[in-house]
Amino acid sequence: MLIPSCLTVRNHYYHMVVRSLELELRRRLGDEQVASDPLDLYVFGKDAGLVRGEPGLVVFPRSTDEVATIMRLAGRHGVPVVPRGSGTGLAGGAVTTGPHVLLVTTNMNRIGRLDVENRCVWVQPGVINLDLSVHTTPFGLHYAPDPSSQSVCTIGGNVANNSGGPHCLAEGTTVNHVLAMEIVTPDGDIVVVGGPAPDPIGLDVRGLMVGSEGTLGIVTDVLVNLLPNPPASRTILLAFPEVEQAAATVSGIIANGLVPAALEMMDQPMTIAVERFANAGFPTEAAAVLIAEVTGHPSAVDAEAEVVRRLAASHQATVIRIASDEAERERIWLGRKSAFGAIAQMNPDYYLHDTVVPRTRLVEAIKQTYAISKRHGIPMLNVFHAGDGNLHPLMSFDASVPGVMERVEAAGKDLIELCVAIGGSLSGEHGIGLEKRDYMHLVFDEMDLDAQARVREALDPDGKLNPGKIVPQGSRCFDFGQPPPEGAWV
Amino acid sequence: MGWVTDHAPTEDELSSCIQCGLCLPSCPTFRLTGLETASPRGRLTAMSAVAAGRPVDRRFEEIMGACLQCRACEVVCPSFVPFGRAMEGARAEIAAQTSGVDRRLRRLVTARLLRSRIAVRLGTLAVSIAQLARLDRLAPRRIRRSLAGLRSLRGRPPSIVGRTRTAQGERRGVAAVLAGCVMDAWFGDVHTATVELLTAAGWEVVSPRGQTCCGALAAHDGWADDTRKMASTNMAAFRGVDLVVVNSAGCGAHMKEYDHWVDGGEELATRVVDVNEVVAEAIADGTLPRLSADGGTVAVQDPCHLRHVQRITEQPRAILAAAGLTVVEIDPEGRCCGAAGIYSVLEPEMSRRLGSSKADQVQATGAPLVASANPGCEIQLRTYLSELGHGVRVAHPVEIYWEALQRAERRAAVR
Numbered sequence: 029m030l031i032p033s034c035l036t037v038r039n040h041y042y043h044m045v046v047r048s049l050e051l052e053l054r055r056r057l058g059d060e061q062v063a064s065d066p067l068d069l070y071v072f073g074k075d076a077g078l079v080r081g082e083p084g085l086v087v088f089p090r091s092t093d094e095v096a097t098i099m100r101l102a103g104r105h106g107v108p109v110v111p112r113g114s115g116t117g118l119a120g121g122a123v124t125t126g127p128h129v130l131l132v133t134t135n136m137n138r139i140g141r142l143d144v145e146n147r148c149v150w151v152q153p154g155v156i157n158l159d160l161s162v163h164t165t166p167f168g169l170h171y172a173p174d175p176s177s178q179s180v181c182t183i184g185g186n187v188a189n190n191s192g193g194p195h196c197l198a199e200g201t202t203v204n205h206v207l208a209m210e211i212v213t214p215d216g217d218i219v220v221v222g223g224p225a226p227d228p229i230g231l232d233v234r235g236l237m238v239g240s241e242g243t244l245g246i247v248t249d250v251l252v253n254l255l256p257n258p259p260a261s262r263t264i265l266l267a268f269p270e271v272e273q274a275a276a277t278v279s280g281i282i283a284n285g286l287v288p289a290a291l292e293m294m295d296q297p298m299t300i301a302v303e304r305f306a307n308a309g310f311p312t313e314a315a316a317v318l319i320a321e322v323t324g325h326p327s328a329v330d331a332e333a334e335v336v337r338r339l340a341a342s343h344q345a346t347v348i349r350i351a352s353d354e355a356e357r358e359r360i361w362l363g364r365k366s367a368f369g370a371i372a373q374m375n376p377d378y379y380l381h382d383t384v385v386p387r388t389r390l391v392e393a394i395k396q397t398y399a400i401s402k403r404h405g406i407p408m409l410n411v412f413h414a415g416d417g418n419l420h421p422l423m424s425f426d427a428s429v430p431g432v433m434e435r436v437e438a439a440g441k442d443l444i445e446l447c448v449a450i451g452g453s454l455s456g457e458h459g460i461g462l463e464k465r466d467y468m469h470l471v472f473d474e475m476d477l478d479a480q481a482r483v484r485e486a487l488d489p490d491g492k493l494n495p496g497k498i499v500p501q502g503s504r505c506f507d508f509g510q511p512p513p514e515g516a517w518v
Numbered sequence: 519m520g521w522v523t524d525h526a527p528t529e530d531e532l533s534s535c536i537q538c539g540l541c542l543p544s545c546p547t548f549r550l551t552g553l554e555t556a557s558p559r560g561r562l563t564a565m566s567a568v569a570a571g572r573p574v575d576r577r578f579e580e581i582m583g584a585c586l587q588c589r590a591c592e593v594v595c596p597s598f599v600p601f602g603r604a605m606e607g608a609r610a611e612i613a614a615q616t617s618g619v620d621r622r623l624r625r626l627v628t629a630r631l632l633r634s635r636i637a638v639r640l641g642t643l644a645v646s647i648a649q650l651a652r653l654d655r656l657a658p659r660r661i662r663r664s665l666a667g668l669r670s671l672r673g674r675p676p677s678i679v680g681r682t683r684t685a686q687g688e689r690r691g692v693a694a695v696l697a698g699c700v701m702d703a704w705f706g707d708v709h710t711a712t713v714e715l716l717t718a719a720g721w722e723v724v725s726p727r728g729q730t731c732c733g734a735l736a737a738h739d740g741w742a743d744d745t746r747k748m749a750s751t752n753m754a755a756f757r758g759v760d761l762v763v764v765n766s767a768g769c770g771a772h773m774k775e776y777d778h779w780v781d782g783g784e785e786l787a788t789r790v791v792d793v794n795e796v797v798a799e800a801i802a803d804g805t806l807p808r809l810s811a812d813g814g815t816v817a818v819q820d821p822c823h824l825r826h827v828q829r830i831t832e833q834p835r836a837i838l839a840a841a842g843l844t845v846v847e848i849d850p851e852g853r854c855c856g857a858a859g860i861y862s863v864l865e866p867e868m869s870r871r872l873g874s875s876k877a878d879q880v881q882a883t884g885a886p887l888v889a890s891a892n893p894g895c896e897i898q899l900r901t902y903l904s905e906l907g908h909g910v911r912v913a914h915p916v917e918i919y920w921e922a923l924q925r926a927e928r929r930a931a932v933r
Binding site: 063065066067068072074075076088114115116132134135137155156158159177179180302305306367368369370371372373375376378426429463470495 | 531533534535536538539540542543551553555556559560563564567572573577578579595596597598599834
């Protein structure tokens with residue numbers, strides 16, 4: 029091309045802007061806190077999901093002030109900033125949509141002084157979820173949200189995605205455990221929202237920040253609420269010859285007034301993959317395996333475990349095993365929490381889906397999932413937080429086979445449409461990110477999306493933070509049509 | 519651009535990683551730096567970038583070079599990614615595609631000198647003179663540290679190569695002991711304990727001439743052709759024996775994986791055992807005695823290539839308990855001590871951080887003795903423990919057990 033197009037000129041100019049920002053950041057932060065080698069940019073171009081997008085620059089701040097400096101400098105250069113923790117997100121929330129600045133929080137990993145009496149502690153966003161609970165164990169406390177990736181994922185990422193986990197059935201998701209936070213705004217100002225009181229006065233900005241996926245501000249310190257460790261717990265492994273019986277047991281447990289700490293289900297293909305890694309003694313011949321955990325006073329847990337046992341027996345459970353010691357309990361949870369990694373034993377790629385259906389329609393959703401799997405020829409393994417109807421169908425495939433990605437996308441779309449159609453929602457806990465942004469219109473109408481876009485515009489009018497995420501482009505001036513179905517959880 | 523050798527990480531090895539990230543917290547370098555590029559997943563992604571056509575450049579070399587090859591990531595990987603093999607492949611590519619004085623020097627040491635008994639002897643002589651005359655302070659700083667962690671070379675036992683010992687009691691078969699490069703020259707007491715315990719357990723012990731260095735250091739540094747030669751030499755030397763007993767965790771781990779390098783490696787792997795395995799088995803079946811507790815305590819350090827690669831953790835503890843000692847743990851996660859072969863010389867800063875935090879952990883146990891079944895870890899522990907100024911002794915588990923047996927015998931003789 030002899031005459032460069034406008035686009036080429038713009039890209040070239042943008043590249044120069046990013047380089048000039050890089051020089052400035054290197055000067056202010058030091059060389060070891062900035063990476064820009066093409067190989068580094070490639071390595072940081074992905075999280076645990078499927079979407080890839082290379083940043084223009086990676087920075088590793090160590091303090092709130094450095095985050096503010098980065099925001100101000102990037103803002104002055106007009107380069108957006110995208111925050112990232114350990115990179116275990118599954119929806120592309122920490123993947124840049126252009127050569128933006130990727131702000132990695134893993135070196136902001138200080139745990140503050142533990143306030144044992146008020147059961148709370150300030151932690152920086154790069155603290156690993158499990159490290160926090162390990163830190164508080166000597167005081168008999170723990171941080172409740174426990175995503176499967178808890179040994180890796182950061183508190184900052186949990187806040188951004190309002191992460192849940194097996195134990196959020198009884199204890200709630202991240203939003204229920206964050207009391208206050210320090211935020212660096214898109215303009216580089218440092219503000220604190222919320223406070224030690226459970227109900228902050230004025231508008232609940234703290235609540236708004238949780239789950240905003242780094243689009244409204246960068247969280248640099250979080251005051252988290254800690255829960256006392258339960259005095260006793262019983263973990264019960266159940267196996268059923270039919271998925272329906274497992275689902276009926278789940279409904280029965282809830283209907284009986286129990287709120288188990290966790291209620292998890294895996295189907296047969298998933299159980300087989302998991303057992304190979306974890307050797308937890310999962311019955312691989314069963315159609316469905318259920319893990320129920322009850323916690324509380326020693327006498328209460330035995331009574332509750334008995335209710336679970338009786339209900340499972342009435343639904344023809346073939347295996348009813350109560351973990352005899354802590355080691356057995358840990359094995360069972362290791363198995364459950366390594367589920368999504370174990371799938372690579374089958375095929376090189378996976379797509380872990382995350383949708384929600386009303387608990388009462390679980391069986392229908394599972395059957396339809398199998399039908400979708402068959403229709404598109406993509407094997408699906410199922411693992412889910414049965415207690416709150418959060419489905420995690422895992423598609424297993426080889427992306428290098430021509431045409432497979434199209435089928436995976438089509439199957440994913442069918443899954444979402446299915447869940448929305450039976451009154452469910454787009455995402456249980458993984459967030460919207462890039463992956464589900466364009467499905468938002470399935471549950472939100474024009475006005476809803478416009479309202480969300482306005483909130484975002486109010487806090488970040490220039491689109492300085494994580495652009496292109498959550499809210500579909502054009503939400504403020506484009507009609508997506510399609511109202512949500514009757515009874516949808518919106 | 520891309521790969522050039524047939525040792526390169528394969529398509530299957532790279533695609534077996536689905537980037538879930540569960541390996542990150544197990545990785546010592548990720549823990550210290552917080553960088554994706556210093557994590558197992560990041561390293562595999564960088565390898566994939568090269569497989570897709572990126573060049574093997576300076577940055578790739580840095581990213582791969584920062585890996586300790588401790589393989590803690592393999593234990594936690596639900597997808598069974600063969601990370602160690604892929605990393606050996608990446609290192610082989612770097613060795614094949616880069617040049618320079620430091621590279622030639624590294625090859626000279628890991629792949630040539632360690633193979634030559636004369637060179638190792640000359641080196642040993644130089645080191646022992648340096649020890650006697652306290653010349654170590656003249657050495658470059660990165661080497662000086664390691665010198666400080668060496669055992670005293672005075673009065674060390676002679677080489678075991680070429681010697682034969684008949685079995686005591688009921689004969690189980692022929693066990694060949696890998697003499698090794700530095701084990702034979704610098705850790706003679708560990709060999710003595712190994713040979714004595716094996717004969718007492720009913721093994722006829724040999725250490726055939728014609729064997730050479732196992733080749734682990736050369737493999738970890740990417741010298742594929744030399745690694746293959748060393749593997750072939752040892753395969754021939756150990757033909758016909760029932761067991762090949764190895765008392766250095768890194769060597770044993772490498773020999774159990776000779777199939778990465780030569781045909782027939784799988785067969786040898788079925789005969790290679792760590793000395794901890796044989797001795798623990800003999801204690802379990804009553805051939806070797808269990809001593810009653812003498813009130814002493816010992817801290818146990820798990821060498822990565824024993825714990826993560828060979829998956830041996832119970833046996834050294836059983837042996838130390840049989841020596842009458844109370845075993846205390848120093849680190850439930852078994853994080854690398856930072857020795858990692860020649861890593862301590864190549865990446866001194868990272869190695870120092872890991873080494874001193876390991877020494878702190880040992881100190882916190884209050885034990886006067888630490889057991890470590892690998893020469894590199896032993897040197898590293900002694901180096902950083904001595905910097906803390908404590909007289910904590912570091913020794914091999916079988917050495918500790920053998921000394922305890924001798925003490926018990928002497929006591930019985932006096933009575």
